[in-house]
Amino acid sequence: MPYPSSRPTMRDVAERAGVSPKTVSNVVTGAVTVSENTRTRVEAAMVELDFVPNLSARGLRNGRTGVIGFALPDLTTAFSASIAHSVVEAAHARGLVVQIEETAFEPTREYDLVYRARTHQIDGLILNPVRLQDSVVDHVRHLPPVVLIGEVEQHSTDRVFIDSRQAGRTAAQHLMDQGARRIVILGGTATDMSAKQAALGQRLQGVLDALGSAQLDAAPELQVEVRWSIAGGAEAMREMLAREVAFDAVFAFTDSIAMGALHVLHEYGLRVPEDVLVMGFDNVEHAAYTWPPLTTISFDHQDYVTAALDLLASRVADRGSPTRAVEISHSLVARRSTEGPPRGHTPPASL
Amino acid sequence: MPYPSSRPTMRDVAERAGVSPKTVSNVVTGAVTVSENTRTRVEAAMVELDFVPNLSARGLRNGRTGVIGFALPDLTTAFSASIAHSVVEAAHARGLVVQIEETAFEPTREYDLVYRARTHQIDGLILNPVRLQDSVVDHVRHLPPVVLIGEVEQHSTDRVFIDSRQAGRTAAQHLMDQGARRIVILGGTATDMSAKQAALGQRLQGVLDALGSAQLDAAPELQVEVRWSIAGGAEAMREMLAREVAFDAVFAFTDSIAMGALHVLHEYGLRVPEDVLVMGFDNVEHAAYTWPPLTTISFDHQDYVTAALDLLASRVADRGSPTRAVEISHSLVARRSTEGPPRGHTPPASL
DNA sequence: TCACGTCATTACATCGATGTAATACTCCCA
DNA sequence: TGGGAGTATTACATCGATGTAATGACGTGA
Numbered sequence: 195m196p197y198p199s200s201r202p203t204m205r206d207v208a209e210r211a212g213v214s215p216k217t218v219s220n221v222v223t224g225a226v227t228v229s230e231n232t233r234t235r236v237e238a239a240m241v242e243l244d245f246v247p248n249l250s251a252r253g254l255r256n257g258r259t260g261v262i263g264f265a266l267p268d269l270t271t272a273f274s275a276s277i278a279h280s281v282v283e284a285a286h287a288r289g290l291v292v293q294i295e296e297t298a299f300e301p302t303r304e305y306d307l308v309y310r311a312r313t314h315q316i317d318g319l320i321l322n323p324v325r326l327q328d329s330v331v332d333h334v335r336h337l338p339p340v341v342l343i344g345e346v347e348q349h350s351t352d353r354v355f356i357d358s359r360q361a362g363r364t365a366a367q368h369l370m371d372q373g374a375r376r377i378v379i380l381g382g383t384a385t386d387m388s389a390k391q392a393a394l395g396q397r398l399q400g401v402l403d404a405l406g407s408a409q410l411d412a413a414p415e416l417q418v419e420v421r422w423s424i425a426g427g428a429e430a431m432r433e434m435l436a437r438e439v440a441f442d443a444v445f446a447f448t449d450s451i452a453m454g455a456l457h458v459l460h461e462y463g464l465r466v467p468e469d470v471l472v473m474g475f476d477n478v479e480h481a482a483y484t485w486p487p488l489t490t491i492s493f494d495h496q497d498y499v500t501a502a503l504d505l506l507a508s509r510v511a512d513r514g515s516p517t518r519a520v521e522i523s524h525s526l527v528a529r530r531s532t533e534g535p536p537r538g539h540t541p542p543a544s545l
Numbered sequence: 546m547p548y549p550s551s552r553p554t555m556r557d558v559a560e561r562a563g564v565s566p567k568t569v570s571n572v573v574t575g576a577v578t579v580s581e582n583t584r585t586r587v588e589a590a591m592v593e594l595d596f597v598p599n600l601s602a603r604g605l606r607n608g609r610t611g612v613i614g615f616a617l618p619d620l621t622t623a624f625s626a627s628i629a630h631s632v633v634e635a636a637h638a639r640g641l642v643v644q645i646e647e648t649a650f651e652p653t654r655e656y657d658l659v660y661r662a663r664t665h666q667i668d669g670l671i672l673n674p675v676r677l678q679d680s681v682v683d684h685v686r687h688l689p690p691v692v693l694i695g696e697v698e699q700h701s702t703d704r705v706f707i708d709s710r711q712a713g714r715t716a717a718q719h720l721m722d723q724g725a726r727r728i729v730i731l732g733g734t735a736t737d738m739s740a741k742q743a744a745l746g747q748r749l750q751g752v753l754d755a756l757g758s759a760q761l762d763a764a765p766e767l768q769v770e771v772r773w774s775i776a777g778g779a780e781a782m783r784e785m786l787a788r789e790v791a792f793d794a795v796f797a798f799t800d801s802i803a804m805g806a807l808h809v810l811h812e813y814g815l816r817v818p819e820d821v822l823v824m825g826f827d828n829v830e831h832a833a834y835t836w837p838p839l840t841t842i843s844f845d846h847q848d849y850v851t852a853a854l855d856l857l858a859s860r861v862a863d864r865g866s867p868t869r870a871v872e873i874s875h876s877l878v879a880r881r882s883t884e885g886p887p888r889g890h891t892p893p894a895s896l
Numbered sequence: 897t898c899a900c901g902t903c904a905t906t907a908c909a910t911c912g913a914t915g916t917a918a919t920a921c922t923c924c925c926a
Numbered sequence: 927t928g929g930g931a932g933t934a935t936t937a938c939a940t941c942g943a944t945g946t947a948a949t950g951a952c953g954t955g956a
Contacts, residue, residue: 249666251942253601275626315600424834457834483775483808602912
């Protein structure tokens, strides 16, 4: 005895207004002209009965549901939350509703995800992949339109991205301009650059570019794997300190990672930026409120998401058009955390 | 020519397997026994055609969609993101999908929301209200089952809550135990305790309880309105400092607010906890990684959400049963930010 | 006054899955 | 070997909204 059966239908409205169900439908969709007289009568009946159209029925009939999916690794990181918020807002503005899926917590989720994307009658999917290979998107049939956001190397699907390699270069250059010479990289190691982790690869590549032009070498001992969370950043920073190597700056691949690193640096009594410079990536709200405020790579999250929704909308309208890739510009926001020159950290062992 | 029409249907599968559509349905639902032979044949056909059932059709037929709604004020605050994450996870575990709605950004959203909740064919709704009055939930007809989470005074709807008044009492008592006497309250003022803001009211009430038992009075000049975000916390803290009143502790009604406050205190050169104690509420991940780490009121977000989903599930199963309210226990997590006694802040003007 | 065009309205079929009731089939035992 | 129990399968109707084609009403011009 499901509740919807108790809801009024067009038939009920029609009966009350003394017209046929189709006329009610005409009033609702507005596709066909309805005389002013009957229109007002129908509208009154709808109000009286508190009528709301049944979306499942409409979706079944039209093949459109007005629902889009948004899949991301993990809602809890500050960046993800910010993006998710923007997606929901932007979707609302277009009369769309958002279904959220998280992909990070089980290896098989990516697969489940595309399966569910089909089951759940979604008009389109915005996918923020972290480990999603091209193959999954490419090889699954009957997928709704998909737009990728992020720095994935992917050309068979519409996508929105920022030039992460350039951003990485800018970041490293900034740190060097401020006097840094030995930059810890929290975000991945050079050996790690597989297709699976193109985003990390690009940021890292950018850093290496910049180091190269400055004739500095990319010390592998300054690179470390990291989980993309605050706790992950803290762990990675601890590991780095345990390595007992000298460094004078930290470039974290997300602001959250940077916050974890900041915490551990404080814990060890290292001062930012007097001893060590720190910078992040994404410019989440919190970045302006850490202590010291965090220098970071900034881009407009709203623009980012709006571009994705635009792509999705045009893809839904025309499935055959060539795929497009939209770049969102980024910039460096300099805050106190990188006001150099840094004194540098020299581990006790090397004294 | 919407994409779903190109998707294989049960009819297609049936044709390929040489059975009737209903038999395919029987295989999928498993409600009726199907011979081992035909079952395997049908399953093979489903795999070959890459069949996925159409949820709109199923939803239309069954009145259930497998989708629940989650409405919250704002995804970007750390607490909301954490809760949203838990909702998505817990829903996944039950084979449900989550649609997200944000309510904070327009005054009319609450209303829109319940309207949309009905349109969008949702089996149930988990609502984290901030300003949602009882009336909206009570007076709208044909609403799917609703579970409220938060400290709303509300008895006509299932809800999950923590004892915020007790929590406020515990928090204030802790601060006083650590030597605080003049506690800034970032979260609302006493005059402000309307039904609309019962949550704030309860936390505030708890603080006042504790102050009362200690024979301290609730100085109105130490209470301030605040937007529930990091920036809001910072603003409020600045306003408090501008008031040039003496204080020796800050109790922020969320961790995010506390983080904004911490930032501003640093900015003013006040040391935490040497000069001023600070504590928050919610125990989000970040609270352990601020500097100094933040004392806060903690409760299990997963339990919180799981309880809500349980309530929702049983409400969906039986719409007539009496409403229930589930309390989730909380505790105080003491960290460095409240290691007193504090020296106290005395504004220049009062010197 | 009658035929014809215009526009509002209606009857009907359809989207895909599934419950109900009826049918076909299998197997066993008298 | 035929009847009955029991099971696998099918035909059909249905959920609610909406496109299509047909009907109805009305007004205009000859």
